[in-house]
Amino acid sequence: MASATEKIENLKVEFDEKRILRLIGYKSKSMKLKEPVKKLISEEKEKLGHLLHPVSIYTILDYEETNKHPVFNGAEKVALCISTIGPDLEKDIKELMSDNEMLRALILDSLGSEAAEEVAIQSDRILAEKAREMDLWPSKRFSPGYGKWDIQEQRYVFSVLPGESIGVRLTESCMMIPRKSVSFRINFYKDKELSTRKK
Amino acid sequence: MSKEDTLARMEKAIIEGNKEEAEMLAKEALEEKMDLLEVIEKGYARGIQKVGYLWERGEYFLPELITSAECMKAAMSIFQPELEKTQIQAQSRGKVIIGTIEGDIHDIGKNLVASMLTANGFDVIDLGADVKLERFVEKAEEEDADFICLSALLTTTMLGQKRVIEILKEKNLTKKIKVLVGGAPVNQKWADNIGADGYGENAMAAVKVAQNLSRG
Numbered sequence: 057m058a059s060a061t062e063k064i065e066n067l068k069v070e071f072d073e074k075r076i077l078r079l080i081g082y083k084s085k086s087m088k089l090k091e092p093v094k095k096l097i098s099e100e101k102e103k104l105g106h107l108l109h110p111v112s113i114y115t116i117l118d119y120e121e122t123n124k125h126p127v128f129n130g131a132e133k134v135a136l137c138i139s140t141i142g143p144d145l146e147k148d149i150k151e152l153m154s155d156n157e158m159l160r161a162l163i164l165d166s167l168g169s170e171a172a173e174e175v176a177i178q179s180d181r182i183l184a185e186k187a188r189e190m191d192l193w194p195s196k197r198f199s200p201g202y203g204k205w206d207i208q209e210q211r212y213v214f215s216v217l218p219g220e221s222i223g224v225r226l227t228e229s230c231m232m233i234p235r236k237s238v239s240f241r242i243n244f245y246k247d248k249e250l251s252t253r254k255k
Numbered sequence: 256m257s258k259e260d261t262l263a264r265m266e267k268a269i270i271e272g273n274k275e276e277a278e279m280l281a282k283e284a285l286e287e288k289m290d291l292l293e294v295i296e297k298g299y300a301r302g303i304q305k306v307g308y309l310w311e312r313g314e315y316f317l318p319e320l321i322t323s324a325e326c327m328k329a330a331m332s333i334f335q336p337e338l339e340k341t342q343i344q345a346q347s348r349g350k351v352i353i354g355t356i357e358g359d360i361h362d363i364g365k366n367l368v369a370s371m372l373t374a375n376g377f378d379v380i381d382l383g384a385d386v387k388l389e390r391f392v393e394k395a396e397e398e399d400a401d402f403i404c405l406s407a408l409l410t411t412t413m414l415g416q417k418r419v420i421e422i423l424k425e426k427n428l429t430k431k432i433k434v435l436v437g438g439a440p441v442n443q444k445w446a447d448n449i450g451a452d453g454y455g456e457n458a459m460a461a462v463k464v465a466q467n468l469s470r471g
Contacts, residue, residue, distance in 0.1 A: 081317025081457075092272070093318045149363065156328065158370055159321045165363050207410050229358030229411040 059121060061217055064112040067178050069141075069171045071101070079166035093159070100163045107164075108171055109142030111222045112179040116186065116244070123212050127205045130250050131243035132192055135183045136213050139175040140224050140237035141168060168236045176238035183242050184253065192244035193251035199240045200230070213239045258289070262298040265330075269302025270309070272322030274329050281333040291334050295345050303327050303374050310459050320459055321367065324374035331373075347378045349401035349469045352394050354382035356415035361408035361438075367458040368404060368437065375462050377402075388415050392422050395432050402465060404455075407438040416441070417449040424450075433468050437461055 076097065077089065114137035122128050145168045152161035180197045187194035201207035210230040219225055224237045232239065245251050256264075261280065268276040277299070284294045306323040309315040331345075338345065351372055355365050362384040373379045380398060382390060391403050403423075407413040416436045423429045433452040436445070446454035452468055455461025 081320075083316065084313060090319070092322070153363065153366055156325065158325060158367060159318055161363060162317070162321065162367065201410055227358065227360075229409055231359065231409055231411075233360070235361065 059115045059117050061113055061115045061221075063222065064114065064139075064179050064182055065110075067110040067112070067175055069104075069108055069110055069174045071167065071170055071174070075170055076163075076166055079169060080162055096160055097163055100160060100167060103148065103164070104145075104167060104171070107142075107145040107148055109144065110140070110171065110175040111142070112137055112139040112175060113217055113219070113222050114138075114179065114183060115217055116183075117216070125205070125209065125212070127198070127203070127241070128243060130245060130247070131195075132246045133187075133190070133244040135186070135194075135242040135244065136216055136239075137176075137179050137183060137242075138213065138217050138219050138222065138224055138232075138237060138239045139172065139179050140222055140232075140234055141171045141175060142223060143234045145171075145236060146234050172236040172238055176240060180240070180242065187242065187244040190244065192246060193248045194253050195243040195245065195250075196252045197240045197242055199238060205241070210239060213241075261289070262294065262301075265294065265298030266302040266305065269299055269323050269326050269330075270305050272319060272326055274322075274326045277326040277330045278333060281330040285333065285337060291338060292343060292345060295331070295334065299327055299330050300376060303376075307375070307459065307462065317367075317458065320371065324370045327374040328370065346376065348376040348466065350378045350380070350398055351402040351404055351465070352380050352382060352391055352398065352400045353404040353406070354386035354391060355384035355406040355408070356412040356419075357385050357387050358415070359407055359409050359412040360384045361406070364408070364438065364458070365404075365406035368406070368455065368461045371458045371462045372404075372465060375466070377462075377465060388418050388422065391419050392426065392428070396426075396428070400432060401469065402433050402435060404435045404437070404461065404465075405451075407436070407441060410440050413438060413440050413445065416445075416451065420450050433465075435461060435464055435468075 116133050116135045119131050122134050128134050149161050149164050184194040200209040207230045214226045225233050265280050353369050355362055369379050369381045395403050405416045407416055420434055435453040436451045437455040443454045453464035455464050
């Protein structure tokens, strides 16, 4: 029997100011942020209230229910998840770029990347907690395209999870649309030693 | 105000990213029938060169580069109708065909590179995102281009960069057309492996690589 899929909604996205600055290209700790750039960041941030629609979908499979890819080896269960911030922010970036507002577009893009990451982090925490409730040990979060889990495995994730139910689809080149989406797995282990997670 | 003062103010407007000043000075230059080539080369272009220098010294970061490039673009668009009318051509550092490989719709990084190249005197034709591989080569031949810049943000689409170079090899065009690659999964090693002429880790690095290749 197919495992149930669940949604995670009502996630609140908070931003790490330093990470945003790094994403828009400020690499040095000693630099002083110029007033016009500061103003643009705060203006773009204000738009986020109506541009972000954070949501995740996940399922938790028994190992036997998975496609038994080697990355699942040793796991008792595997959680698969797709997170997104929705399509609106990307539409806005496109408009800014066509208006030649490149800096605003870069700032909004960076805020979107950070928001997508934040949605994935919060969903990851919820799933790790579910592992603990099952008396299992969660691994860290891994996405297709990293380590031994090839990007092509996105197709497997999307064959298990109905991405379209949260508005995310996969292109032929395994790209998620909206782009500000994250897919990942967490292995749940019986043996604490197999878990790569500290807490 | 002397010509030298005006040129210095143009340079400063670009360095400081002051768009209003850059546009106002461009309009004044037109009204006063100044030598536009001189205005571009000794005023605005010097500003953008200095911006590159400040970036190299770690004093400027990407947001300042973008702001200055936007100012440069605004000033140049004021000159464009006059330059076309008089058929005067500002000195081009080379013609560039740029785009994101097919299957990939990421375009902000590519747009930044295009914008920086334009600000630094390259003649840029942007094919957009999700561009068919053959299209890059066709357009480069059609436009007699010096460079093809290929952006790929996915491990699946970066293979397309390799294929474009293969198409150029098949057509014996690798000496004439230089290929620059970039994108999150791309690095110097990949660029070397596929026989690209250059790799730009970021928008300004791409400009530097193109400048070096165009001098070479």
